[in-house]
Amino acid sequence: MTAQATLPRHAGAAAAEAPLLSVRDLTLHIPVPPHVLRAVDGVSFDLRRGETLGLVGESGSGKTLTALTLMRLLEPPLDHLPRGQVVLDGQDLMLLTETRMSALRGHAISMVFQEPMTSLNPVMTVGRQIAEPLMRHLGLPTRAAMARAEEMLRLVGIPDPARVLRAYPHLLSGGMRQRAMIAIALACRPLVLVADEPTTALDVTVQAQILELLTELQREMGSAILLITHDLAVIAETAHRVAVMYAGRIVEEAPVAELFADPRHPYARGLLASIPRIERMPPATLPEIPGMVPGPAERPIGCAFMPRCARAISGCAAEPPPLAEVAPGHRVACWNPVHG
Amino acid sequence: MSAAAAPPQSQSGRIWSRFRRHRLALAGGFVVALLLASALFAPLLAPQDPTLLDTALRFRPPFADWHFPLGTDELGRDTLSRLLWGGRVSLTVGLVAMITTVMTGALIGITAGFIGGFVDTLLMRFVDTMLCFPQVFLLLVVAAFVPPTLLSISLIIGLTSWMEVSRIVRAEILNLKEQDFVAAARALGASRTRIMFRELLPNAAAPILVAATLKVASAVLMESYISYLGYGVQPPLASWGNMLTNAQGYFDTVPWLAILPGVAITLTVMGFNFLGDGLRDALDPRLRMDP
Incomplete structure (x- = not known):
């Protein structure tokens, strides 16, 4: 299903390596007068190259907020609340300026969201949306970025990538859109991919395909994946290690x-x-x-x-x-x- | 895995088919196209020089003489030529004012909506303040201090009518910025400016386009007001508004001098309004998403 590896291969998973992403005592305490909501409460974990860590827990256990916090994606007024360390490849993301952080997002650390139906910009072609991070982070010229985008579409198993490249998102099915989202997120070959419930909005057969695709791409690119889900079956199928969250x-x-x-x-x-x-x-x-x-x-x-x-x-x-x-x-x- | 099904119709095709069903809009679009063409080709179409005086040929009635198809005015100038050249002036003012309105309104609306908080409050209270003054009053106050040229008139009209656009854009942005694709764009490293102008603004294009169309109509009307009141386009340059001013002294004896520019203004305003209505229906975001 997936095309040949047209991009250079990385070495496979090596468990003994030093962690790629190291989260230490990550905390997000939101004041909700007269209480304090301890949404994320001292979360620590390591993620190694080529490894998938599943983060499970029921709704409200703080999985998604953990992801948003470590990506530094919290909106004001929450953006100054997080405490702790998120060390990616030797640098603490929590200490970076917003400008430096946004240079890493989509490049060194990337994210796939739950809702493929609404996560793509409806008025931009799919190809353009894949090409944008390539142009932004790798400085590729438009033509080269579009060529890479087409390659990515083939890599995520989209048939007729040349046509999908010029298509607008509303022409694609949910599964196809999630494939396109994955292509966008992985276009710059990030070290870490945060996948927040990537299959929850899809039906079961498509779900299995997407998980298989993620695993396959991970083998090829050597990225580490933080897989957030409430579905233990997804974890059993895809993750190497699991962390169970409860109340932050x-x-x-x-x-x-x-x-x-x-x-x-x-x-x-x-x-x-x-x-x-x-x-x-x-x-x-x-x-x-x-x-x-x-x-x-x-x-x-x-x-x-x-x-x-x-x-x-x-x-x-x-x-x-x-x-x-x-x-x-x-x-x-x-x-x-x-x-x- | 299913292949992306070939769509029976492209998005623009669907919008066009919805627009076509709107008869009045189609007629409006036709009238607008006709007016734009006649303004564009006025130098070729006008039978006479619009400023050429001949007091021997005053108050010729329309359709009496093929040299003056729509008659002559109080100074013997050819009415058809003046209408055509005046249309050029009126539509230029309308379009330039619309562009000013849309740019100002969109910029203020997107800034207020996207940044929110204090900036939003400040800008929106400024909008409220601007809306408190009747636009004609604002126009006349400013026009009294600024020497009237085509550009200054257009800018004055544009800068006193952007408030509705900014409210429309702000409302649209408030809704759009909560959408997942904005979070996704941030997660991929897009900067705030980029999100504002590359991700959000194109998504608000439909209501902006509709507002722009309607703003051309109101700007044409505004130009007529201030020209009629003597603050706008100055003679000998013709505009529909100052043609009305000149005609008012002779309304009881030679009414067509007032009726003809009046009809031109009415046609333009109605044409743009119907066109805007049609676009609004055709671009309705609730109909835009297909199953």
């Missing part, structure tokens, strides 16, 4: 297989148990986690999950648990984790 914090982080086989945090365990399985016959009632994500007002001082947790012990209310390693590469933030 990462509560568990592990290689995909390990998390699915041996979740230690009660929330992660509950999340996995709530996935419907075909082999579970006769159909059983899906277990659910009682209660709701706490709002800013009823947020406990200690572990945010405590009010809903069956394994809560006396210490949970006092202090939020730190993310501690329980096995190599497997970290859990829980005072009373489940033992495998």
Whole structure:
């Protein structure tokens, strides 16, 4: 489906390398008088070259805000609130001026959004939209940029790229538009791609194709992907490691297989148990986690999950648990984790 | 994976087919095209020099003499020639004023809408203030201090009528800037200026185009007002407005001198208004997106 690699190949994933993107204690506390909404609350993770880290969590757990914060895409009045470090290839993005940051966006770090139907400019041709970042960041002349754009369209598996190049977005289907979005985001071969629910708006068959495409392009370009989703099936299919978010914090982080086989945090365990399985016959009632994500007002001082947790012990209310390693590469933030 | 289906009709094709169904707009467009052509080719079409006086041939009635198809005025000048040359003046003023209006209005509207906050409040209160004065009054005050030339008249009209455009553009930008493609453009490193003028402004083209068309009509009308009141285009240069001024003394005896420029103004204003209405319907963003 995908065309031959017309661009130079990078070496494949190498887990031992130093992290490409290193997020340390990323925090976004939004004052909502009289409370403070801890939307992102000390998130730390590493992303290596050629690796996909899945960030899962339910709506409102802070996944998207984490992404927007690390891309420095928050709009005023939120833009001066984030704290922490986001080190990409040796430089801390949080310290850059807006001008320098926008020179990196779309070049070193890029993003694909959830809604392919509305993420393309309706009055600009698809080719032009792919060519723009190439002209902006790599200084390519128009003709060369358009040639590269056509190459990118072929690379993301769009048939008849020469025609789509001159087409306006409304002529394309949702799946095609998401392919075009991916072509735009990857045009400058970014080190890191942030994909915020890239397949949520698509139907299941197209979803699988897009995920496959992302994996394939990643192999080819060696980019690291931060894949944000609420869909554990997407994670299982695509990611190498998973971080589970709850109420603005990462509560568990592990290689995909390990998390699915041996979740230690009660929330992660509950999340996995709530996935419907075909082999579970006769159909059983899906277990659910009682209660709701706490709002800013009823947020406990200690572990945010405590009010809903069956394994809560006396210490949970006092202090939020730190993310501690329980096995190599497997970290859990829980005072009373489940033992495998 | 499905290939992009060949569209049965391009976007411009759809807009044209919707526009065509609007009979009045089509007629308006035709009239506008005719007026523009006659203004453009006035030097070729006019049978006489529009400023040539001949007091021996005053007040010739229309259709009486093929030398003066629409008669002559109080100084014996050929009315048809004056109408054609006057149309050139009136339409030039209309178009230049429209361009001034649209540029000023779009710039202020996009700045207010995109930057928002204090800047928005400041600019919009300025718009409110400008709207408090009747436009004719503003025009006359400024015109009393600025020597009337074609350019100064156009600029004065343009600079006193951009407020509606700025409100339209601001409203459009407020809506557009929340759209995903703007966030996507930022995520790809587009600067704010680039987003304003490359991403947002082209998306607001439809309402701007409609407003521009309607503004030509009102600018032609404004030019007639101020020329009629003696602050506009100065004799001997003909404009429809000052033709009306000259005609008012003879309205009871030779009414066609007033009726003819009146008809010209009416046709122009109606033509542009119908054209604008038709464009509004054809470019309606709610109809623009196809399934």
